[in-house]
Amino acid sequence: xxxxxxxxxxxxxxxxxxxxxxxxxxxxxxxxxxxxxxxxxxxxxxxxxxxxxxxxxxxxxxxxxxxxxxxxxxxxxxxxxxxxxxxxxxxxxxxxxxxxxxxxxxxxxxxxxxxxxxxxxxxxxxxxxxxxxxxxxxxxxxxxxxxxxxxxxxxxxxxxxxxxxxxxxxxxxxxxxxxxxxxxxxxxxxxxxxxxxxxxxxxxxxxxxxxxxxxxxxxxxxxxxxxxxxxxxxxxxxxxxxxxxxxxxxxxxxxxxxxxxxxxxxxxxxxxxxxxxxxxxxxxxxxxxxxxxxxxxxxxxxxxxxxxxxxxxxxxxxxxxxxxxxxxxxxxxxxxxxxxxxxxxxxxxxxxxxxxxxxxxxxxxxxxxxxxxxxxxxxxxxxxxxxxxxxxxxxxxxxxxxxxxxxxxxxxxxxxxxxxxxxxxxxxxxxxxxxxxxxxxxxxxxxxxxxxxxx
Amino acid sequence: xxxxxxxxxxxxxxxxxxxxxxxxxxxxxxxxxxxxxxxxxxxxxxxxxxxxxxxxxxxxxxxxxxxxxxxxxxxxxxxxxxxxxxxxxxxxxxxxxxxxxxxxxxxxxxxxxxxxxxxxxxxxxxxxxxxxxxxxxxxxxxxxxxxxxxxxxxxxxxxxxxxxxxxxxxxxxxxxxxxxxxxxxxxxxxxxxxxxxxxxxxxxxxxxxxxxxxxxxxxxxxxxxxxxxxxxxxxxxxxxxxxxxxxxxxxxxxxxxxxxxxxxxxxxxxxxxxxxxxxxxxxxxxxxxxxxxxxxxxxxxxxxxxxxxxxxxxxxxxxxxxxxxxxxxxxxxxxxxxxxxxxxxxxxxxxxxxxxxxxxxxxxxxxxxxxxxxxxxxxxxxxxxxxxxxxxxxxxxxxxxxxxxxxxxxxxxxxxxxxxxxxxxxxxxxxxxxxxxxxxxxxxxxxxxxxxxxx
Numbered sequence: 001x002x003x004x005x006x007x008x009x010x011x012x013x014x015x016x017x018x019x020x021x022x023x024x025x026x027x028x029x030x031x032x033x034x035x036x037x038x039x040x041x042x043x044x045x046x047x048x049x050x051x052x053x054x055x056x057x058x059x060x061x062x063x064x065x066x067x068x069x070x071x072x073x074x075x076x077x078x079x080x081x082x083x084x085x086x087x088x089x090x091x092x093x094x095x096x097x098x099x100x101x102x103x104x105x106x107x108x109x110x111x112x113x114x115x116x117x118x119x120x121x122x123x124x125x126x127x128x129x130x131x132x133x134x135x136x137x138x139x140x141x142x143x144x145x146x147x148x149x150x151x152x153x154x155x156x157x158x159x160x161x162x163x164x165x166x167x168x169x170x171x172x173x174x175x176x177x178x179x180x181x182x183x184x185x186x187x188x189x190x191x192x193x194x195x196x197x198x199x200x201x202x203x204x205x206x207x208x209x210x211x212x213x214x215x216x217x218x219x220x221x222x223x224x225x226x227x228x229x230x231x232x233x234x235x236x237x238x239x240x241x242x243x244x245x246x247x248x249x250x251x252x253x254x255x256x257x258x259x260x261x262x263x264x265x266x267x268x269x270x271x272x273x274x275x276x277x278x279x280x281x282x283x284x285x286x287x288x289x290x291x292x293x294x295x296x297x298x299x300x301x302x303x304x305x306x307x308x309x310x311x312x313x314x315x316x317x318x319x320x321x322x323x324x325x326x327x328x329x330x331x332x333x334x335x336x337x338x339x340x341x342x343x344x345x346x347x348x349x350x351x352x353x354x355x356x357x358x359x360x361x362x363x364x365x366x367x368x369x370x371x372x373x374x375x376x377x378x379x380x381x382x383x384x385x386x387x388x389x390x391x392x393x394x395x396x397x398x399x400x401x402x403x404x405x406x407x408x409x410x411x412x413x414x415x416x417x418x419x420x421x422x423x424x425x426x427x428x429x430x431x432x433x434x435x436x437x438x439x440x441x442x443x444x445x446x447x448x449x450x451x452x453x454x455x
Numbered sequence: 456x457x458x459x460x461x462x463x464x465x466x467x468x469x470x471x472x473x474x475x476x477x478x479x480x481x482x483x484x485x486x487x488x489x490x491x492x493x494x495x496x497x498x499x500x501x502x503x504x505x506x507x508x509x510x511x512x513x514x515x516x517x518x519x520x521x522x523x524x525x526x527x528x529x530x531x532x533x534x535x536x537x538x539x540x541x542x543x544x545x546x547x548x549x550x551x552x553x554x555x556x557x558x559x560x561x562x563x564x565x566x567x568x569x570x571x572x573x574x575x576x577x578x579x580x581x582x583x584x585x586x587x588x589x590x591x592x593x594x595x596x597x598x599x600x601x602x603x604x605x606x607x608x609x610x611x612x613x614x615x616x617x618x619x620x621x622x623x624x625x626x627x628x629x630x631x632x633x634x635x636x637x638x639x640x641x642x643x644x645x646x647x648x649x650x651x652x653x654x655x656x657x658x659x660x661x662x663x664x665x666x667x668x669x670x671x672x673x674x675x676x677x678x679x680x681x682x683x684x685x686x687x688x689x690x691x692x693x694x695x696x697x698x699x700x701x702x703x704x705x706x707x708x709x710x711x712x713x714x715x716x717x718x719x720x721x722x723x724x725x726x727x728x729x730x731x732x733x734x735x736x737x738x739x740x741x742x743x744x745x746x747x748x749x750x751x752x753x754x755x756x757x758x759x760x761x762x763x764x765x766x767x768x769x770x771x772x773x774x775x776x777x778x779x780x781x782x783x784x785x786x787x788x789x790x791x792x793x794x795x796x797x798x799x800x801x802x803x804x805x806x807x808x809x810x811x812x813x814x815x816x817x818x819x820x821x822x823x824x825x826x827x828x829x830x831x832x833x834x835x836x837x838x839x840x841x842x843x844x845x846x847x848x849x850x851x852x853x854x855x856x857x858x859x860x861x862x863x864x865x866x867x868x869x870x871x872x873x874x875x876x877x878x879x880x881x882x883x884x885x886x887x888x889x890x891x892x893x894x895x896x897x898x899x900x901x902x903x904x905x906x907x908x909x910x
Contacts, residue, residue, distance in 0.1 A: 037837030
């Protein structure tokens, strides 16, 4: 390789001290998911093209594969890289249904690929963390509450990230409201209402009339519904009721949304809020009840960083239908912009808590023995690469952010120095232990967040 | 999706109880690597084609990418999926050299892809776990010992796998021996010697004469060197010396190999053995000193499941050269055949230790409260999906391998039942704790290993 290679747009890579942040996010998510009985699975990176193209609007973003020396340029048996974890999961459920226990709870933390134009928070390669609960034939509503609780708990534990605002709505509520208004272009209306975060309300009102064919008074009532925002479960029914529309599906949707807000109320705190937001519709996705979006406080321009909902038919083999409910957290979408804007990273670039200094190459075995003793008690450490002057060895530790340097004295006794305050004390390799706080790298931001640009 | 999808040859996917095995392997490797100061990195899945094709012999196996609606069928700006983690790592080191601290220790546990014909242990998508130490300009030999110690320690901790036999050789030893014999076709001789695990020794002898142009007496001495196998460091020099060849590079190689065996002697045990095997050459790879291969006991037909060595020029930008030494463990290559042959899997399909039974849908909050109390003390659990008869709820736990079922009694007290022995005791959700052994799934093999087929 000659010369320095350049990064590839849309394929973010992390430095070691940044990767520690990503690993801690993934570890925290996984730990939380497992506490709730969600086992981890992984699916292969490739899916048959006909599966990937089921949702017409993403087809342009799929990466096709072919082998270098393949005869045909048509791709490797019609295979492409998955663009999310839902399509592969639905296929996995069908393929293994006879070997799975339902309701099946799984988490899946993997990369996905989309050939779209890179921009902040939108990458061509990115990591997603999904949880879903899937039933066979039926899946009671309490699982919608369950999956929300799991994600709220997980986000609450990501204490080194900004706050989250989980926005919930319900497709039955929306569709019932539209049906109660006599609208027969409900899907089109929903698609237009979903543009409220990008277009001014006046423009959406115009489109409702011109494209969805509803009259102006009906358009106003559609927009009034979309204006409702409340974190108070008892308010939902009152605010919707004030709009004077009546329909059994609407009532069912209001009931579900109320139960969901009620069901997570004890978990909600300052860092993670949950609110009903009746403008949330999730565009063309095939949700049938609960829908979720999530905003990262101070990073609203990233759009939704954790989305999902209820699919009454996540997967079906023609005889059996598998309803599901789940959420997908955009790991890369959240952490890569934070790293760029605030310098978010670990306070060291290595796992080591201790650098064991080296007096001379001849005494390397003595330094190795200290490292072995520390490792036997799960304390990560490394031995200095060479017997340089102690000042240089201390700078080796400093540059890596390693807090402690260990010295084997000429008389065979030991001392350990905290190089942050210079404090040096006698220590026994079989007993000395760093504080729990020092044992693992700490996540820090080196710069104040830049101001969010509101377009 | 209509009908049941079928698996894709060469792209193995694991059931939840199998994925727990893979996750424990990966967690154990990562934990060990981090104890030695190796930080984790990940690189993007794609590399420029010219990088992937540097090693001519793997070019046929590369998967090219293109976007579905791309104008050209020539691939996405000449990008392909990486087929190992060494090529991307070398590129990462060059790209980020100014931001890394050397010697740079990293581990990397990721998928790789090769379009080759699938067979046992050889997949089109597979997980590798690599460790490498890279220096700038120079990397002392003690790092060869270090990286070996790390991998031996890691393999020793994989107690639910069969034993490992790490085979070590040194390219300087081989090349010095050949030079001392006056052979000027050393690379060709090495390539032929590397075939000793596939061809009979007589056939290799013939090829040495006919293809490498050495005389029969020299061919015999080449083969005598390749027959040397010993785990005893002091034996290496004696056995090589007996062959009566003298060359400075040979002496250097013998010294390095001896130091390596000496340096790991205290770690070697029954499950993980390390031996000098002077037939190991690693074919066409660009190693310049230490070379490694590893056999899995009882699964020798899988070939080497952990390979690597020293590259004096892992990467170079024309001005600076980065020497490296490392090992790559084939996670999929080891565990997928074991699962197929012995039923290796976790003893439960979910992380849950406890199923909290449900008396009625009305009392779900009481059962949820038990689950919340257990989770607050890091005990994974789930609440029964429905208020079925207790016998049915217990069978729900049984089918998932969950060892405990928790009952909230009508009087508000609690009992927990170990469904393996039927023992049921009073319990407090704020205090009850399962044994450490029960807390995590245990890895078990349900069938005796099938006999290894020797071809």
